[in-house]
Amino acid sequence: MPTTHTIVIGAGQAGLAMSRCLTDVGIDHVVLERGRPAERWRSQRWDSLRLLTPNWATRLPGWTYRGPQPDGYMTATELADHLAAYARSFDAPVHEGKAVRAVERAGTGLVVRTDDEAWSAENVVVATGWCDEPRVPALGVTLDARIAQVTPYSYRNPEQLPEGRVLIVGASATGVQIADELARAGREVVLAVGRHSRVPRSYRGMDIWWWLEQIGTFARTIDQVADPVRAQGEGSLQLTGRPDRRDVDLPALQALGVRLAGHLVDSDGRRMRFADDLAATTAAADTRLERILAQIDRHAAAVALDAELLPATVPAPIAPTEAIRRLDLRRQQVTTVVWATGFTRSYPWLRVPVLDARGEIAQRRGVTPERGVYVLGQRFQHRLDSNFIDGVRHDAAYVAGHIVARRRGVLPVPRPTPDQRMFDDHHPTSNLP
Numbered sequence: 001m002p003t004t005h006t007i008v009i010g011a012g013q014a015g016l017a018m019s020r021c022l023t024d025v026g027i028d029h030v031v032l033e034r035g036r037p038a039e040r041w042r043s044q045r046w047d048s049l050r051l052l053t054p055n056w057a058t059r060l061p062g063w064t065y066r067g068p069q070p071d072g073y074m075t076a077t078e079l080a081d082h083l084a085a086y087a088r089s090f091d092a093p094v095h096e097g098k099a100v101r102a103v104e105r106a107g108t109g110l111v112v113r114t115d116d117e118a119w120s121a122e123n124v125v126v127a128t129g130w131c132d133e134p135r136v137p138a139l140g141v142t143l144d145a146r147i148a149q150v151t152p153y154s155y156r157n158p159e160q161l162p163e164g165r166v167l168i169v170g171a172s173a174t175g176v177q178i179a180d181e182l183a184r185a186g187r188e189v190v191l192a193v194g195r196h197s198r199v200p201r202s203y204r205g206m207d208i209w210w211w212l213e214q215i216g217t218f219a220r221t222i223d224q225v226a227d228p229v230r231a232q233g234e235g236s237l238q239l240t241g242r243p244d245r246r247d248v249d250l251p252a253l254q255a256l257g258v259r260l261a262g263h264l265v266d267s268d269g270r271r272m273r274f275a276d277d278l279a280a281t282t283a284a285a286d287t288r289l290e291r292i293l294a295q296i297d298r299h300a301a302a303v304a305l306d307a308e309l310l311p312a313t314v315p316a317p318i319a320p321t322e323a324i325r326r327l328d329l330r331r332q333q334v335t336t337v338v339w340a341t342g343f344t345r346s347y348p349w350l351r352v353p354v355l356d357a358r359g360e361i362a363q364r365r366g367v368t369p370e371r372g373v374y375v376l377g378q379r380f381q382h383r384l385d386s387n388f389i390d391g392v393r394h395d396a397a398y399v400a401g402h403i404v405a406r407r408r409g410v411l412p413v414p415r416p417t418p419d420q421r422m423f424d425d426h427h428p429t430s431n432l433p
């Protein structure tokens, strides 16, 4: 049986960041990946997708964006190439085409089984991704079989969908981007809107991502939120990264003719019923938006940036609208439902006692209750940006430190990072990709 000190499962940004940190501290390891490095960005993204985070916000351990457009937004393929180049830069020991089928305890160590081999190791780091499987509400199962159902992982482009109207459920980053693309392709779209967080792409002449970093948003830790479970479950920001930097928000979609509904309540398989909450949901999003912008303004004044910035303008709210309450899919010729309703995870292969009552991996800063089992890339694992490309480096460094300390027989004591002090209590608990 091949043996190594640590096995990393998954070669996305998190697994590669982990591998780089382990390389730097001289820990013998392998990365087992069921596809290729950055596989999700090659095979589970729609054709027109670009990152909603700017290129400069792809800082990985020992690797930053050095291309000509630090303020641009990479396509999925460009990011996959970027991550593949990262793997090559330190000769990451990635074993491709190795789907992990079981992680089991064996004495004081662990055994990791793929289809054709079994590895033994002291430690395992699970880096299989927070956005593992698209979440489809239970009522998707009972939907009329003649209605096509599409998820963010199966959607590619407008031409792929059958002729007819489209209902998109979910108005975070994915839902609004697909609505925009379909409406511009001449499709009639109904968008069911639930709780969401809205920000403009640029504010006072600067990218919103830059502002969010400046005001300490991403450094917020899970220990600072009142309801960690809710914070982990928040949808992504309603934000897109386009070369023209235009906002793709509800007012912009309304202008394209997209009709809005409240959140989807139930269905008999054909008739969809929506809550009467569109006005309240959008008003709440606008209130949170105004709070963030006010926080940015206070910060700009405090660091004497005001004179160099464009004047403050708050994005317009949605126009008064008659929200759709009921939609008979067959009668209204809706032929496709797009579920942009978030993501879920399952770990049937993780045969060590690390799952909590929700089926999530119980962890604190990536350290699970089971000796030698770690996780990386969870939503709000420690910082708010733990599952973003730019944020995983903090957790990867921490987990590597823990692995080294355990090998030496000394365990580290977590300390807050200095930038946590910048956190402002008015900050939203919501967000992110």
Ligand SMILES: Cc1cc2nc3c(=O)[nH]c(=O)nc-3n(C[C@H](O)[C@H](O)[C@H](O)COP(=O)(O)OP(=O)(O)OC[C@H]3O[C@@H](n4cnc5c(N)ncnc54)[C@H](O)[C@@H]3O)c2cc1C
Binding pocket: 009, 010, 011, 012, 013, 014, 015, 032, 033, 034, 035, 036, 037, 038, 039, 040, 041, 045, 050, 051, 052, 053, 098, 099, 100, 101, 127, 128, 129, 130, 131, 132, 152, 174, 349, 376, 377, 387, 388, 389, 390, 433
């Ligand atoms: C549509 C979309 C857009 C996003 N846009 C952004 C953005 O603009 N900016 C940003 O910062 N974040 C974005 N994110 C969030 C996040 O950065 C990505 O989800 C990112 O891919 C997470 O990286 P990861 O390494 O944690 O997981 P993944 O990229 O999901 O990598 C996990 C890897 O594990 C492999 N794997 C899974 N199971 C097994 C197994 N059993 N055995 C072996 N290998 C396995 C997979 O093949 C995959 O390669 C986006 C997410 C989605 C879904």
